[in-house]
Amino acid sequence: MNKNIDTKKIIISNPLKLDCGKEINNFPIAYETYGELNSEKSNAILVFHALTGDQYVSGKNPITNKDGWWSYVVGKNKPIDTNKFFVICANVMGGCMGSYGPSTLNESTGKQIGTDFPIITINDMVNAQYELIKYLEIEKLFAVVGGSMGGMQVLQFVANFPDKAKLAIPIACTSSHSAQNIAFNELGRQAIMADSKWENGFYSNYKLNPDKGLAVARMAAHITYLSEKGLQEKFGRKLQDRDSLRYGFEADFQIESYLRYQGSVFVDRFDANSYLYITRAMDYFDLSKQYKGNLSDAFKKTKTKFFVISFTSDWLYPTSENREIVIALNSIGADVGFVEIESDKGHDSFLLDVPSFLKTLGDYINSTYKVINERRI
């Protein structure tokens, strides 16, 4: 939460006009890189993180001291092999790991911006990250990859910059946030705003933190990342450290204890206002609306190859929504592959050890890299 984070950071001086109408400049974007950029600069992969992710994709996250959020996918000898690829990931605008967000300090007052931070969109996030790619002097990325909100950024990136990536892999995402997803996000926001310590978003001025509200938001969201079958198999009605019910409101059940734990560790690493702003950006995401109701038009100018992936038990971003992206791409003859991976792990499948996902993703990226390089020669 911007607590003495020693992170790689650039200050973007070019003015950026946000969708809300406000213009910003001289704002920070924090990022991390893995592997080495080759001399032709042809091996760069930009990874976009999801709602609560950050730039620490792989290795140890220096803030949480836990493994990076995509350690199953990115790293040495992983599906996205950092022996071979140069992987870049930026903290999204609105985030709380060093990029411009509500917990950034206002230089003139020395206080956090709080809810004076402007409303941002997926489009704004992507435009800011493009500045990072320019700063790194990468003319064309080999790939843009991301799951969930990261997948939305993949779609927006290709729409905005049709000739800046050879390959795009949106995973477990949507081109337009559904009513159900807006509903869950609103539940989370209301939990935060109902916490008396939220103070209209200026909690840091009072040295407060709405951690009860944020924890409830995380607990509710966490349920949506799992599947009914996965929950039942993992927890069932198992009791937590006890042999019988206690006839009270303590965490009798393992699932309760698990959710409480998930909520409590989350508040240590995430800013409540960031949660409000980023969920809002997701809700506002409707790529087809940006193109007057025709999603295909978003991709008309691009020659980028697409690979869309969904998961059988993901009910938050179901296969049907991922398929809509495939249909839009097919209807303009774009180069698109698609598979729905069998998994009981729900929406979280893309973050977890799902062998058929990891194998297909890795093999596809590596063989496509080979084919594209061969063609160039």
Added chain:
Amino acid sequence: MKEEFNIISNLIEENTRVLDVGCGNGDLMKFLQENKTKDIRGLEISKEKVQNCLSKGLTVIEGNAESDLKQFPKSSFDYVILSQTLQAFLNPELVINELLKVGKKVIVTIPNFGYWRVRLQLLFKGTMPVTENLPHEWYNTPNLHMCTIKDFYNFCSSKNIKIFKSIALKKSRISEINKSNLNYKNLDSHLGIFLIES
């Protein structure tokens, strides 16, 4: 298999856009990619096979030809291939119509139920035929609508589908099918290959 691939490849002009419907593990796609055109896509219903194709870097979509061909615009491919799959659809007529919409030309290959070895099994053994080309038993076959070379030939003429080329394959022997030799080719070939257009 190799013979069939060669024949299909010879029917296709270089550097054209091709869709392989029911592309399986992508063997034909790979073959055509090496010999004819880089611009090739696949559609396959089995997750496992789709994953195998994608692992090879082939552009394949998981989907069902009976419902998912609709998403491609009219004439968006120069050739659409349906290799030994027609008999497995619930509604082969619908699939042929969809193929003819999506492809400027369509290549259909048919395991010939009129082949004499097949006919003899039913005639003398009195059991449903099981051959090298049709290896399943009646109770586990994915093949719902078996037809003969003659059936498909007649189907095309009754539906006003133009046959550009029709080729019969017996082991590795290749010959042309025409109206006058149709009965003979229908008896003496294990596979029929048709290049058609609406």
